[in-house]
Amino acid sequence: PKESGSGKSDMDAFVNDLMSKMTIQEKIGQLNLVTPGGGILTGSVVSTDVESKIKNGQVGGIFGVYGPEKTRQAQKLAVEESRLGIPMLFGSDVIHGYKTTFPLPLGLASSWDMELIEKTAQIAAKEATADGIFWNFSPMVDISRDPRWGRISEGSGEDPYLGSQIARAMVKGYQQDDLTRSNTMMSTVKHFALYGASEAGRDYNTVDMSRLRMFNDYFPPYKAAVDEGVGCVMSSFNDVDGVPASGNKWLLTDVLRNQWGFDGFVVSDYTSVNEMIAHGMGDLQAVSALALKAGLDMDMVGEGFLTTLEKSLEEGKVSEADINLACRRVLEAKYKLGLFDDPYRYFDDARPAKDILTAENRKVAREAAARTMVLLKNEEQLLPLKKSGTIALVGPLVDSRNNMLGTWAPTGETRYAVTVKEGFENVVGESVNVLYARGANISDDPEFAAKINVFGPKIEIDERSPEAMINEALAAAKKADVVVAVVGEATEMTGESSSLTDISLPECQKKLVRALAKTGKPLVVVNMSGRPMTIGEENELADALLQVWHAGVETGNALADVIFGDYNPSGKLTATFPRNVGQIPIYYALRNTGRPQDGEQFTKFKSNYLDVSNTPLFPFGYGLSYTRFEYKELVLDKSTLTNTDEIKVSVSVTNTGNFDGEEVVQLYVRDEVASITLPLRELKGFQKVFIPKGDTKEVVFTLRAGDLAFYHSDLSFSAEPGEFTVFVGGDSNASLSAKFSLE
């Protein structure tokens, strides 16, 4: 990224000069990140005495303060009332949009549209900076192969290649390669590392995997963000190879800085330094010293650095050089952001009204939402529905404004969200007779509801009995030509601290779907969730099944756009949908066993289960369209690749259906023989292409030796010569294949 002033030497000179004036206390102060509270907290503590700490030079950054006026006031305390006047960083979690809330990240990923994803990040940066926020704790790029884990919703799914592309797109969107602009913000890639592999899908749980798996399957998106110039890295809550990430020198220094060349700063997650006490790493002084020496530069909220580093310095447990290094990195970030030129540059009172939640931004949100929806089933082309006749629109998520934004949208506001009911009215209000019925609660269990409603009412249990609600829905269904049932999760059933051991629909909703199916009316099931769910029964019962995630402020409009064919769905799953929870972890890039089972039929002494097939309900990359795409003529321009040339893989894709549409053309590669066990196929390329009905498009991919590289047992990275198979198609089961060899 571009830097303020005329480059690194100027920055060095500036920071050297500033640091020469700083006391050790002031240096430690720069490592302290506070939150004054008032917002939604993700830990049990908030910072105290924030104002006096700022004045005392004890605060390097702050989050949870919004709006030009408040942020300006806070910055003034630092700039005008602290001894050296060093400006603060203003941060926030802007995960999927600022006020213009976009679909949750797992949904956005399902668009496979890198331009779109970058654009959502760019808009988020523009809105956030208009409100005084210029440091974002996003993107979260944690690979996860466990839909029990609630935060799978906040990431891009299971695949390192796709995850890396999305990581790059988001960092680029936030930073725009130019941190000095007032409408770009510094991005933080998180949670470094492996947070998505929390054991048993239980949030914050221990993580264990081989280094080989880290480097090949879980690290790539973090590295991609670093390669894209991300300004900040956030350490994760979990342990990595036996040492909590926030105190893991191998991770934060050897890998991140020495191997990957990261030159920004590392911030802890919320009190994650302190939490190393519970991990068994020692008392607050010990874990703070451990973190600093590991390469962690800024301590979020817990104030272990602020309260113990001086003592550790006196006792020789950290060195002044350790403190200087961390302080320098924080100051460099401020320099790159141009804060030393103008500490108030992001605090423009005129911007919020001009930049936030604009019609233009909402338009992007609506397009984005439509593009995240994944059509899983569409028997007899039931969808799109005609804009005529009578539709029974039923389900607990039809008129549920509080559940549209999706989890972890702390800067969003539910009041701006368009419900499904409103979306239908907006799109077909005049022409279609829409009969509405709630049909079921999201859950009938008040105890469960209380856990979900910690941030406000997400599950509201109706005063009527479940039977009365179903009966109302059935009455509507009987009058209708077609039934659209919108079921699924409340927003806070996914996200942080929202892990589930059962990822099927709550029983009351299952009953609703069963009852609706029994009516014999054509049934569209819309599943709204933040995670892959085990919806095999609903898939059986429904004529059409649409996965829509929680799609942000424009959810209702976008869903209506898709249901009625104003947008032909093009989303593809980025996380495998299991048949049942007992299949977890299940993902497409499985390594082969020595006893692979061919096909679906159980064979004794092959790798399988007695009670369920090895295949998922819906595989990675899967998603239908209202039209059909046929793949033909997979051609390679050569059969042998060398280290210096490239191979062109071309395929012809024909839209043979009755709608114009977009297709995500996916390329997978299998390395037939290698020194380690490798996945049976790995995504190595994709292109989202628009093909008018009847047209054919030739899609061309380029493969180089570097695309075939992987980390070996000794953690070196290269491709191994030998035979490869390339598969191209519309999902991870793509059957069109060709072979080539690498010399």
Added chain:
Amino acid sequence: PKESGSGKSDMDAFVNDLMSKMTIQEKIGQLNLVTPGGGILTGSVVSTDVESKIKNGQVGGIFGVYGPEKTRQAQKLAVEESRLGIPMLFGSDVIHGYKTTFPLPLGLASSWDMELIEKTAQIAAKEATADGIFWNFSPMVDISRDPRWGRISEGSGEDPYLGSQIARAMVKGYQQDDLTRSNTMMSTVKHFALYGASEAGRDYNTVDMSRLRMFNDYFPPYKAAVDEGVGCVMSSFNDVDGVPASGNKWLLTDVLRNQWGFDGFVVSDYTSVNEMIAHGMGDLQAVSALALKAGLDMDMVGEGFLTTLEKSLEEGKVSEADINLACRRVLEAKYKLGLFDDPYRYFDDARPAKDILTAENRKVAREAAARTMVLLKNEEQLLPLKKSGTIALVGPLVDSRNNMLGTWAPTGETRYAVTVKEGFENVVGESVNVLYARGANISDDPEFAAKINVFGPKIEIDERSPEAMINEALAAAKKADVVVAVVGEATEMTGESSSLTDISLPECQKKLVRALAKTGKPLVVVNMSGRPMTIGEENELADALLQVWHAGVETGNALADVIFGDYNPSGKLTATFPRNVGQIPIYYALRNTGRPQDGEQFTKFKSNYLDVSNTPLFPFGYGLSYTRFEYKELVLDKSTLTNTDEIKVSVSVTNTGNFDGEEVVQLYVRDEVASITLPLRELKGFQKVFIPKGDTKEVVFTLRAGDLAFYHSDLSFSAEPGEFTVFVGGDSNASLSAKFSLE
């Protein structure tokens, strides 16, 4: 172990001399292990032309041949018709008894009785050698924390310390420190390594974990077997750190031989060398060379060595030294077994009748079976039942001879098994009116039954309707004072290639238990299974719940002994019973998170699930008695331990109930602060003690610094100074605690 002749120098001289006469083909022949077929195979191939291969010196060992006559015949071919007359090894899977089938290993482990376990192995060796078998593919010591995995039944459960003690007991039982005796057999520890960590509990699946976890949690039982002098190690099917075990030099040479000092030979699992082709390691020649060079000495059935090593030698892909080394190890094993003194020493026609399935052996089997049963619940002291009145004995496993032995008892014979019905008749035939009803099928699903019945009829679906069967059971229940329902798994629902994603009772059995509970009659549920099951509902419905595994030939007698109080149950679980499959993996030795939840109550932003507690249904180490044990006065004889002394931990255990009984007193240690995240508690000692009712026993444990050692990030092994907490009690939740420090 003692060696034949006068020690290593004699052996070296003998083997050197012999090898000097051998052609390269004959050396390769020694590395070939064949099976002539006819038994139950665990792979898809059998060896061909066995007789001619033996004559040609192309067979080092054989398995699947039983009885003195047949084994003698086969050995004669080798000794009298091959050029050098080198005798063969005769092997078999003698997993939990030979003909006197003992409870399956997970059950035996639940006895926590090392003397008993050693005795069962000793008896197995005596019976097997009487039948001409002197090389056993046992013990399996794979730690498993995933009850989906079918082979969890074949191991000792989840704990490395307990697993290590059991590994030692079994090796000792088979080998008796003296391989030259004709009633001891060479033991093989398997499956090296990590087979129990098959991903998603799917058999043969890929395995991934950190080396830290390998060394601390999964390797100890293998190492314990090596330390006990095990003669052979079997490589596992799975990959270890990216390389299949059978071709993993780090595993088979660096760790096993160089670090642990193993000096026996390594045999592959059934065609596991060949199966490296499917793992993506190359063609048969390549994987065979890979295996040999990795340190694998004998190739089971696949004949990759036999058919390709000579070519690889010619092409320089293996060296003559590689072949010599493997050949030497095989010949050394034969030497140690005394085969060169007398190749026919195990083939005594008089022995089978004298040694096999004796009354004495069956008596041990009955005692062992009773000692493996785990009492999980006993409301109002319903058990033991009186030997009077009327009992309804219902359930599909009451009169099911084919399901008593337990999985993988290929040398056992179901006809010798005592059913539950017979056991009841034997124990209380005269005095109790026992009303029998089947009540339900094990499963109503013919397709499922077909998968289970590959080795014979285990699930036999009744001609009657499920309703008729339940009604018959209810009629019996109504006439009875108490109902005993024997439900659970058919034997082949666990074991190899018997993984399940749903580990609850089959629905038809759930219905039976529900119907029986509704009668209001006191209900004893006996759950017979090879794995921990999710039996929370049954636990709620039952007044008493007894976990009995598949307990071998004496299952019925032993169960009646326990039910009627002739034996007071003392078993303790060695694998955690989860509440649901979504909690997996769940085990007691969890590492702490940074955000531990205190107690059962859900707290936001703590590590937990929204829908189920963090605790299991039944924890590791848990098991009730008909009496009660009270723990008091936990006393340490010092508060500070040094590297050279020891600490005595004593506790007073009082039998406060009305029965004499045995208790497994367990000692757990927590290392409060360490350089890596460690389990919150780890088993470090246990003693099974008999305490007459009313008596108190002081139980004393000794801890040394070495007991507190663990593998650090650099894989060095030592204890770290600091604070420790010791917990003593009757299960892994033991609350009595004391602190000490290590200097």
